[in-house]
Structures are given as C-alpha cells and as structure tokens.
Amino acid sequence: MARREKTSATGTIPGNPRRRFGKGLRVLLPALVIIAWLVGGAIGGPYFGRVGEVSSNDQTTYLPSSSDATQVQKLLGEFRDSDEIPAVVVFSSGAALDETDIAAVSREVSRLPGIPGVGAGVSPGIPSKDGRAVQAFVPVQANADIGSVVDAIGASLRDAAPAGVSVHVTGPAGFTADLIEGFSGIDGILLGAALLAVFIILVCVYRSLLLPLAVLATSLFALCVALLSVWWLAKAGVLMLSGQTQGILFILVIGAATDYSLLYVSRYREELRVSTDKWAASMQAIKKSAEPIAASGGTVIAGLLCLLFSDLKSNSSLGPVASIGIVFAMLSALTLLPALLFVFGRNAFWPRRPKFEPEAVAAEHGVHSTGLWARLARQIRGRPRLIWTVTTAVLLLGVLGATQLNASGVPQSDLVLGASEARDGQKILGEHFPGGTGSPVLVVAPETQLQETANVLLAHDGIKSVSVVTADSPSGSAAVTTQGIQPAGPPGNGAPRPTVVRGDVLLQGTLGAAADTEAAAAVVRGIRTGLDGTVPQALVGGVTATAIDTNDASIHDRNLIIPVVLVVILLILMLLLRSVLAPVLLVLTTVLSFGTALGVAAFFFNNVFDFPGADPAVPLYGFIFLVALGIDYNIFLMTRVREESLRDGTRQGIIRGLVITGGVITSAGLVLAATFSALGVIPILFLVQIAFIVAFGVLLDTLVVRSLLVPALTYDIGRAIWWPSALSRKSKFRTDIDDGAMPDPHARHRG
Template identity: 35%
Template sequence: MSQRFAAVATSRAAWLVFVLWLVVIGTSVGLGIPEKYTAAQENESTSFLPGDAESTKALTAAEELQGGELAPAIILYRRESGLTAADRQKIVTDVEALTAQRFPGVVADGATAAAGGQQGEPPPDAPPPAEGCGTPVTPIPGQPSGYAPFVGPVCSMDGKAALVFAYLRGDGESSTILDPVDFWRETVSDPGGGLEVKITGGAGYAADAISVFENINGTLLFAATLLVIVLLILIYRSPVFLFIPLAAVLFAEFLSQTLGYALAEAGVTINGQSSAIMSILVLGAGTDYALLIVARYREEMHHRVDKYAAMRAALISAGPAVFASAATVIAALFCLSIARVNGTSGLGPLGALGVFCAALSMLTLLPALLLIFGRRAFWPFVPHTPDTRPAGEELSGSSVAAFGKAAGACLLVALLLPLSLVLTLIRRIFGTPSLVSWLDSRVFTPYELRRVRHEHLVDETHGFWKRVGDRVAVNPRRTFLGAIAVLGVMCLGLLFFSTDLTTNDSYRTKVESIEGQELLAKSFPAGSGAPTDIIVADAADVERVSAAVADVPGVQTVSPPVASDDSGRTMIQATLEPPPYSTEAFELIEPIRAAVGDAALVGGATAVEFDVREAAAWDSLVIPPIVLLVVFVILMVLLRAVVGPLVLIGTVILSYAAALGVSYFVFDVVFGFVGSDPSLPLFGFVFLVALGVDYNIFLAARAREETWEHGTRKGMLRALAVTGGVITSAGIVLAGTFAVLGSLPLVFLTEIGFVVAFGVLLDTFLVRSVLVPAATLLIGPKFWWPSSLAKTDGAPRDEERVQVPV
C-alpha cells in the first residue's frame, strides 16, 4: 500500500496534479463558493440546540404561535441621577428618527407583536410604568398608516431608566437582524451628557454575535497565514520554499470551504465557531504534514541524484505516517457527530473534512510542487549529493559580500517566482528555454550557501535530539518517573475547574448588548430583557400553570397570554429575578419545568442555554471513551502491536490532563475569566488526543522502521534524533496556529486556543521527546507485542520489511 503514496512522483503526474488542483480551486473561487460558505453559517444561539431538547420544541411552538421567530430589541435610556424632561422628549425624537428608516425584518406594529396579535400597549411582561413616564411613542407623519414598530416608553420605578421595545422577525439571514440594530445604534447609542443609551434584548445579543462571527474567518485566516509564513521562513531560511507548503495549505483551505458549503447544504449545522476551528485545523495540520514530508524528502535528496526517486522514497516512508495521522484525527473528529449539541456535532464532519483536505493536499499537491521546482526549491540552502553539488567556488556564508549578493538574489527570486513557474510550464509543453534556465545559471547556482554549520545532513549521530536521547537512555526509569511527576503536578490545576462561563461573559471585551443588560438590571428586574417562554398545551390550564410558575422562588412575574392559536395552545412569559444569562437563572429552569409538568413546554433564552449546557455535559461524558477506542484501533493497525498503542494512548491522556490543569489555573489566576465553557474539556480532549497522537505516530512509525535494522533501543534513539527537529517544528507551528484563536474576542475560542497550544507544546517537548522514549526503553522489545518485532527485536521476516526503492 505504501507504494501508492508515490504515484505522484513522476514528471507527468506532478504537472497533472498541479493543473487539476488549479482548475478545482479556480472554479470554486470563480463560482463564489467561499462567500456562499460564509453565508451558510448559522450563528444564532438556537443553532447550538440539541434537536430533542425541550427548549427546541418550545422554540418551534413559539414560532408557530407568533408567525415566526421574534427577537425583541430593547432600547434602554438611563441617567443615574434620574431621567429629565429633556430625556423623555429625546426618547420621542429618537423614535421618530429610527422609524424613518424601514427594514424588512422589523415588525410593523410593535404593540401587536408584543401582545401576540392583540392591539395593546407595552409587552405584557414589562414592569408597570412609573407616573410621568412621558409621551407614548406614536407613528410619525409621512409614514404609512399603521406603521408603529416601537412600543413604550416603559419607565422604571426609580425614575432613572426607560425602555422602548421593537420586534424583529428572523428569516435565517443575518442582515435581517444586523442591519436595523446597527442603524439604531449608530443613531441613538450613548449620546453623552450623562445619558446612557444601549440596545440590548434578544435582537441586540444576536446582532453582537453575528458581528463577531461574520469577521472571524477573514481575521483568523489572515493572522494564522501570517504566522505560518514567519515560522516557515525561520525553519527553512528560503525566499522560495515558504511559498510551496503555504500554497498547498491555502489550496486545502479553499477546498475545505468548498466542500464545507456542500455539507451546509446537506443539513450539517455550521457556525462561525466551528468554521474558525476548521480553518485552524487545516492550517496547523496541513503545515505539520508538509514539514514531515519535506524533512524526509530533503533527507533523501542527500542520497539520491534523481529528485523523482527521492520523492518516491520520501512518500513511501512518510506517506503512511501522514495517512495514519490524518486518519486518527478524522476518526476522532467524526466521533463528535454523535454529540447532542448541534454546534459540536457539526464540527465533527466539518473538522474531519478540513483535515482530509489538508492531508490530500500534502500527499498530492505539495509533492507535485516540490518536483516542479526541483532542488532549487530549497535555495539558498540546497540539499546535494556529491554528484549534484555544483563545481566551482562555493559561498561559505562567512563573507559579508557573499551575504549581500545572496540577499539581492533572494529578492530577485521572490519577485520572479510566479513568472518562473509559468515559464517552466511553457518549457515543458513547447520545449522552449525559460527564465528558470537563466535563474539556474545566474542566480541559483552561483549564490547557493553551503559549508555552513546547520546545512549538514540530520542523522542519528549528532544533534540536540541525539543528546536528549542519550540523556534519557542513561537512566530511563528515573526519567520516566520524573516526567510523570511533572505532569502530575500540572494536573493539580484541575482544582480550578469551573463551568461558570455564560453568554454574558463570552466576550473578552464588552459589547453593547451585555452593557445594556447590566444597566437594565439596575432599574428593572434583570430578567426583563429575555423572559422565559412557557407554551401551555391547553388554554384551560393557563391559569393553573401561571400560578404554579409564579410560586417558583426566583420568578418575578408571569404575564397574561401573549399568543394563542385555534388548538388552544397559549404562550405566557415569566420574568426571572436573576439576569437571564446567569448560572442563577439556569438553576430556575428545572424547578419551573417541574412546576408545569406535562402541561407546558419551557423555552426562551435562559432555557436554551441551560439545555445546551446539559447536552455539553452529556457529550463530554460519552464521546471521549469512543475517541480513545477509535484512536487505539488505528494505532494497533499502524504499529501492528497492542502494548505500544496502550503506552502512547496513556501518555497522551496524561498530557491532556496536565494541559487542562495548567489552563484552568491560567484562566482563573492570570486571565481572570469567570470560568470555562462546558464543552471545553471535550474539545480539548478530542484535539489533544488526536493531535498528540500525531507526533507519537511520527516518532513510533520511524522507530519501528529503525528497529528492523537496529533493535528497539537503538531504533527509538535513532528515530528521536532524526525526527526530533521536524516534529518540534511541526509542534511549534500547530501551537502557533491554535494560539491565533486568542486574537478573536470570544473567551471560548481564546480558551480552546490556549489549551491546545499549550498541550501541543507540552506533548512535543516533554511527552514525545522524553516520556515516550523512556517508556519504550523501559519496556524494550515487548513494546511491539504481539508483532514479530517483540520476539526478534530487529531480525524481521523479509516480507515484513519496508522496501524503499533506490
């Protein structure tokens, strides 16, 4: 099977693969698929709901009763010293200005919407107005008769605040909510002079979420790509080479968005959060696979004159490891598909699709590009055999003049690189000379830098990781116990575990909807901004249900019916005393549901978040064992062993617990977050187990290859020495790309970025480089049990050897 990975390693196949990728991505971009993919994302809180949750059923019923999903926009006016007559007049003036601009999503008659189809005054759940509240808002002259979208004002009993209501009916398009709320905020928010004006409520919260998620993909892709460029420059020190893996990764990103749009059209829930994580997976995993393949290809270039033979050898050796690594991550992510939270279950196939696109690109497009550019891809540090090394004077890098000439050549190559690729294709088709021939003779060959300290071939006889392996081998037992102790201390941070992060704490910077909710809670019942919907199945039970809900401690008021239909279904609303997006409010949902029994469904914003948190807890309990089983089976197939996979799985689990412990400590003590999202442990587990096993796969696969010739002890040490540099580089790149999530204003993405970035670095520098080699040396050949290696320890049957063509 390993021979199939080398199918691209011919001249014709390389150009065919390149052109095919170019056509596919060009067609996708030409059809605007990436933009359609972004538009297909669902970023409302309801998109995270479990399909069988009670709040989901309540939402469906409420939409049927109200003719669609209604989201209240609450315009809050507040002055700490008390509203003045000028403030009250300003409310009327503001409403006239806001009403002048019509938006299709705004309900024309706010009073009718508030009363569920009955002409009325402010929403039934609103508190009673204080005396002298001000002139009720009315339609302005020139507007069509009956167009009065705003209701109010409703003033607080302390005279410091007033509320004006409007209702927006969602239709699945983000602009339906975002456009009117943005316009209203630009018109009235924070006029100054001591008067505070904020727009909050369900529509305000939705608009803030949409604004954040709409900008995630562009911001994240730019920041992560810039980071990858910097890291590739530092790793390869070449003005040419960085564009090759970068192009392969970006092509994979476009392909994943294209196929992601197809997933969305097939009914998979995709939101900005899962899309952001997919982009990071593509960039991080794709660059990881690229580094592994390139390292082996570069190694083979020191032994083989023919670049196609070198690529075949590299793909036959590294291809199975990349394939197994991608299969592990894909299988682990697919386990998320059984999650009850829609956003999590949608991330499963979407993330798996991203990793598949990354692996496909690295196993096809990347080798094709490397072969098209040839040895010059690594310029100015070109890998050579004695036969391919250019004759004549060589630049040693010690001369300032030599570096100055090379720097000028670097700039020239970078500028001419796109043109040289086109002319190389023309030369292949028509057999005419190209600019590349001139570059070879005038730039590449004369200005190669050789005989420098870091250009020698990495092997098992020298280097930093060779020294690390030697230190581990001196006393593997002590090293093993020491590493376990360090990880154990890190696990103590789990004592800081908290899931108190709620919607009100989900942004790293304040947004207007949350600021408005906090101001509202100072003068009104905190739950006024998002009342709890109660759908009573039979109109005859409304009075009894209302009384039962009112008796629940923590419920402020229960409204009269706000909507009903011919079947007798009736909706009432309960205003809670605590803020609607607080753990105190979540704790009221179960008592309310117990009070109404089977007579009603309990929904609304508070119930939605409560159900999401409950589903996330279920997901975190059920999915991890399945992930472990899937990963264990893949490792057994790859290593043809049982003991080795058990060791690797155990080390990754310990590494995960340590990373989570340190992260919870940092979140609480350093960042000052109120807690973490309930789904953080699950996401962290899936990513760190799957990605952590990646590096163990790279190391163990090479160790198995070396063990055939040198035995388990030398095989592991040689594998560590040879793969240490590339795996470390890959770990730094992956950690860096996940750390970019911290550039986004969402606390959850910052947390998952930190957990995975720290966990990857911990796995790279301690687990893979110290703990796994120490454990392998302690166990010895039994590490490979029950394969024949456990018995022969380096004397395999011929048919079990990996054959690499010369």
C-alpha cells in the same frame, strides 16, 4: 557511469520509446495535479466571504430536536406570526427624567419601524419606578443583518436622545450582534494571523523562501477546496455551520496540512541526498510518508467523527466539517506539494540545497551523531528510567490543577471579550428594571391549564410578572395573576383572549435576575420541576432554558464521547503498530499530557486572565484536538522507530527514530501551536480558551512527551514494547538485550 549503467539495465536507453513516454509522464502528471488544485482554489477562494450565507450562531438551532427549548422556539412563530428577535433599548440618566424627556424618547422609538429590518411591533417607552430610565422593546427581523440593524437602532436613537441621556441596545438581538461582530474577523484577521505565524516559523526552520511558500500554498489550496465542499454541503442542509466551526476549520486545515507537508519535505530532502533522480526521490518520499500521514490523518478523522454521537448539533456538525478539512489537508500534502517540489527540484531548498551524499546519510542518526537530538538521545540511552519517571511525576503535578477548571458554563453576556454594548446595557437594565426584562421564560401549555401554569410561575420569587400572548391586546400580551387574565386598557374593558395554537397558549414570565445568571437558571429549573407535577405537557423555553439545555447536553457529550475517542484511537494504533502494549502506553502518555494542559489552563484562566468560567464543551474540544493531534506526533515517531527497529533492533531504532524525526516533529508542533494560538485574535471566550489549551498542549506533547517521556519509556521497556508481535520476541540484535555496542552505522547503505 553508475547512472548510465542503471538506465541501461532497465532497458531505458536513449531513444527508447519507453524512456520518452516515462519522461513525458513525469512532466504531465505533476502539471495536471497542480492545475487541478489551482482550479479548485480559484473556485473555492471566493467562498471565504460567503460563509455567513450558510451559517448560524443561534444556540437553539444546535440543540437536540427533543429539547424543550428547541420545541418552544419552533412554536414561537405560530404564536407571534413572526420569528423576530427582540432588542431591548434602555435610556438612562443620572437624574430623574421629566415628562418632556420621556415623551421625546417615546417619539423617537415610534419612528424605529422606518429602519429596514425593524418589525412593526415596537413598544412605547416604559419608565422605570425610580424615574431614571426608560426601556422599549424593538423586534428585529430574523432574516435581516442583525448586526447592522442593531447599529442603526443605536445610532438613530443616540442622535435624537435628550441631553444627558445615554442609550444602550441590549437583549437577545444585542447579544447576537455582539457575537456577529466577534466572529467578523475570521475571514481576515484569523487567517492572516495564522498564515503569518506559519510563514515566519517555516522561514526560520528551512532558512529558505521558496520552500515555505510552497508549503503555505499547499495549506491554502487545501483550505479553499475544503471550504468549497463544506459550503455546498451546508447549503444543501447536510451540514450546519457556525462562526465557531468555521474558525476551527480554518485553523485545523492550515495546521494539519503544514504538519503533513513538513513530514513529506523531511522525507523528500532525505531522498534527494541518496538519489540524483528527483522523480525517484519524489516517489520514495511519497511512499515512505504516505503511511504515517494517512495514519495520522485517519486518527484525527476518527476522533472528530466521534463527535457524531453528540446531542448538540454544534458538536456533531463539527465532526464531519473538520474531517473534510483533514481529508483535503492529507491530499494536498501527498499530491500538490510533491508536484510543486518536483518542479522546483533541489532549488526549492535554496540557498541550502541538499547534496547527493549517500555515505554521509548512512553515517547519520546514530548514537555517535552530533547535534541537539543526538545529544538528547544519548541522555535517554544512559538514563531512560530516571528521565521517564521524573517527567511523569512533573506532568502528574499539572494534572492536579485540572480539578480547578470551572467548566459549568458562562453567562451569555461574557461570551464576547472586550467592550460590549449589550453587556453594559443589561447591567443598566438590571439597575432600573427586573433583570430578566426582554428575555422572559417562555412556557407553552394547554389552554385548559393556563391558570395552573401561571400559578406555578407566580409561586417562584424569581418571577416578577406573568403574561400570556394575545392577538387583541395593544401590547401583544396580557397580564396573568392568580385571579386570571387581567383586562387591558381602561377599567371596564373585558379580558383579552389568549392566542391559541392547536389547543396551546404561550405564557411569558419576567425574571427578576438577568437571564444568563445562575439565579435565573435555578428559577427555570424550579419551574420545570413544578410543572412536571401539575402540567406535565408544558414546555419551558427562552434564553435561560436554552442555556440550561445546551450546558446539560454538553456535559452529556463530554462524558460519552471522551471514552469513545480513546477506544477508537487505541484500536487504530494497534493496527498501525502491530502491537498492544505500545498503543496503550502512547494513549496513556497523551491523556497525561492533556490532563496537564487542562491543569495549567485552569491556573491561567482563574488567576491570570480572570475568566468567568468555561463552557462545558471546552474540555471536550480540548480533548478531541489534543488527543487526536498529540497522537500524531507519537505516530510520526513510532512508525519511524518501528521502521528502524526492523533493521537495527528496538533500542537502536528508538535512538535513530528520535534523532531522525526530532527536528521535523518539533517544527510541526511549533506550527500547530502557532496556528491554534491565532484563534486568540477572535474575541470569543470559547475560542480563546481552546486556543490556549491546544497550543500549550501541543507544545507539551512536542517538547516533553514525544521528546522525553515516550522515547525514555519505550527504551527502558525495550523490544517488549512491540508485544505481542514477532518484533517483541527473541532478537538477533544485541541492543535489544542490553546497552552494549551499537551496530556500525557504516555497515549498511540507506536509500
């Protein structure tokens, strides 16, 4: 009867054209939304296997254009007539190799140019002084499939190697192949692990099958369309992609889209309990969830876009790439999911369909409610100051451990976890040859100052030999000593002429230590200092210089971007909550949570996992994701608290807000932690460390900061938390003044 009266009151009586038009629109609009996302997913899906076409894992491509290492890398092709990447093949044996073995090795090496992707300038085998190893330099074409070429080189040489001789392919090409192999599981293993983890959590949360599938579909379609957009932007040169960026994009979109979906599902279920019309329930759910979802997504996007201030292109490119993912995550949660749930109606929650029970909803979520969150709310109401002070003290203890995090960089050989042929080969190479063989220091200097430049290199004990690139030398370079360029070949030959490009020459210094060690970095820094005083025009590049410039840029980015992110997020929260004090406290609690997560991570990295250190970008990425995503849960909580406070007063609003949002936020936190944990299946040190920091930090935010610290602190402060808005001033609600009687939960009808 009530429903017929409402229909009649609005004029939409049976047979009325407006009613027929409205019913048609209710069918057509969700159908069009679902079809649009299906088309986008069908087009974007195949691009999962094509990311390698537009991505690069070469560190020099991500350095600032002003970096010495970047400028040297750009000039290499002009000096060598190619941009080939050197591989170093090392043959080793427990006993001395005889002339027959060395000849056999050299013969097989000379056949390598027959392998597709191998350049013509393969060096002959070079025996070590101890006679137990031979090395050869093999150029690999940069546009080839480096991983496949390196595998083919190794397989070919092992098949023909003399008995008792082991073969390892190392050098820059070998380590690049390791990285490619490490990232190879992103499209399959990473995505599968993340989706499986999310599905299991959703089934446990909803005890339903259809609803988790709808939420997963929302996440997958968001990812497909985001990847489609990012791929074409990368193809056009607008964005840069790497395996690292791709992995983070996948995880971020799945986690964020699922979180936003959980918030919408919670509102939709609540509306179905106070309305018999699923269209009205959908519209109300969209209306009430749009603001927190938009605020949450906007905060994450704002934090990510702060990465545009980065000197490193790997950081600055992640900002817009991940932001595009967040945009589609929000759109899918506010369009595709509502359309799917409208079609399914209450059956989406089967077998636990929500019933129409407005009186029961009105009686829920108060201080007299039952359940875990109601009991926790009563504890907070009874002892707010004790709870927030003890919680803060425990978190501060964790922050102390952050000083033990070694984030000054890691050797290239340790970037890939697990077995590594390139790492093993470098170790063997260092036992028989200078450790920096195959990864020399590269110096571009004026031809007129060639000797002065060589003298600076030779003055360092860490440099074992110096050569200059030549076009008329069989090996492509000629040795340089303090007496000048040395003749090549038999005595009596003249000294080769160096290759000159626009008045400059290219010198190569062989390092005594492995190129990715601190000892090598100290030598390169010393060379740069020495050249600044004698040949200021000289540019120093190479593998070691690239690592130095990358670490220096990462430290600069970390010190610049973290304060910028804090200011931006603080301003957004002030606009959202119409307050100054609440946003300041929310940001401080999130920073405290981040510090604790970093401290706990440092303990596990150093004492449990025995990691060799961390990249300087690890704390920055951890901060960006934890602060931006951690603020999400505070936004979900505090926007609902403010909504309830406007009706029942601040303290009762805090209690109701905590009880109402407790389940959905905890579920969202578990989902996000699980998705970031999936990054750990990729054997790349950086991603494993980010996975641990973010997953632990999200759980800390969800289970401790948002459940205990923030509610207890805001309850203790009371309505002053909304200062300076009108909500902070004199209130008609007794609960804003003291802990007296709560309003009668049956006094109003929610809906």
